[in-house]
Amino acid sequence: MTRCENVWVAAEDASDYAALVAVARDLGACATAVWMGDEQGLDAVRGSGAGAVIHLAGGALVEDGAQVLAQLAAERTPDALLVAPTKRMRLLGACVAARRGACVMSDATSLSVDEEGALRAERMVYGGGAVTVERGVSAFVVAVPCAALLASKAAEAAEAPGAAGDAGASCAVETFAVQPGSSGIRLVERRAREVDAVNLSAARNIVSVGRGFAAEEDLALAYELARAVGAEVGCTRPVAEGSKWMARERYIGVSGAMLTPNLFIAVGVSGQVQHMVGATGAKVVVAVNKDKGAPVFKQADFGIVGDLYDVVPRLVAELER
CATH class of the missing domain: 3.40.50.1220 (TPP-binding domain)
Incomplete structure (x- = not known):
């Protein structure tokens, strides 16, 4: 096998899915989108070009959803999970990887599949002075593409005719209930944090x-x-x-x-x-x-x-x- 055939992708912003799906396609995979948001965002995720959607509904915390996702990954054995490089998605990937005994490739500037079918990730180290190549040796790998890679893939996805759009109408959605607090962590309060809206x-x-x-x-x-x-x-x-x-x-x-x-x-x-x-x-x-x-x-x-x-x-x- 010289490609990943089944890759799951996850993000907290529905607009990031088209780029993640594009990365998965470069690996030769059919992408399944994992969505932990609301129904409105679900419609956008369905139109991202993914072949199917796993909707984790009801959980307030990433840790709660990670338990359900790890169990699904154990049953369905995807080749890899690609998560967007945000704090909550990094946490999701880390939690799932820990439960699956999998390796994590963080901030990859490029992803590919070698002759043996293992996922390879390149990322910069030593302040950009060198590039390291990591190889996924477990049956399940979590990869975190860097923001620059996703930005370039988002541009490609926007220019590609028929990459998403109407395809979302026939995209199958499976919904799995997530019990709040099932991870042992309870949400006590939410406070808005002022951020500078810049990309x-x-x-x-x-x-x-x-x-x-x-x-x-x-x-x-x-x-x-x-x-x-x-x-x-x-x-x-x-x-x-x-x-x-x-x-x-x-x-x-x-x-x-x-x-x-x-x-x-x-x-x-x-x-x-x-x-x-x-x-x-x-x-x-x-x-x-x-x-x-x-x-x-x-x-x-x-x-x-x-x-x-x-x-x-x-x-x-x-x-x-």
Whole structure:
């Protein structure tokens, strides 16, 4: 066997299923979607291109649904479970893998099947300085594709004629009841968390800011540049988690967003590998830094040596002419 024939996919956002199904198809598999959401989302999941849907209904917590899913996996023996790279889905995958005695491949930049039919995953390690290849040796494997891989597959799925759409009308749905609290964990309270609604992985242009900015209010310069080039704004880890000038969702790097934009503009960014690994897939990298010896220039296609407080306004003025 040189392909996975039966792959299950799971996400908490119905819009992620088309990309996951596309990854499964690349492995030669017929995808079964696992959905833990409401009936409204179920309709969208049915239209994702999956061959069938397993609906886990009634559970409030991922842990509750994981027990049911692990039992189904033991009975039906899928080759692999692919989960979207979100916190709740990582938890789902980890819980199912633990109950099945399976291996987990995390943040894969590519997935393939070798000559023996085992799932192979490539992912970056050592801050992007190397790529490791992991091979699924158990009968059941959980793989977590990275956000950049899903973004590229989402674009392919959107362009592929007849990949989903009306196919959802004939997609079979099996519903399994999940008992709240069956995992031994009880939901006591939910509190809304304020988040910055940004999807850097889907952005075609990015302006990234670093500690070259002296004050939080000065970030307005970066947003002006972003508007001029039609870009989203991201940042280095110290800006998000150190000074807390920007939301955690805008952090780019090893444990943040991994990007494949057309244009990546690094402003006031030193160029440490922990940050720049997030932009290794960028087609064009532009750097603005007053230190001509900054590491960022070694990774840039175009570099401007100068004070960002002088360079950025001049760039914006030229772009808006």
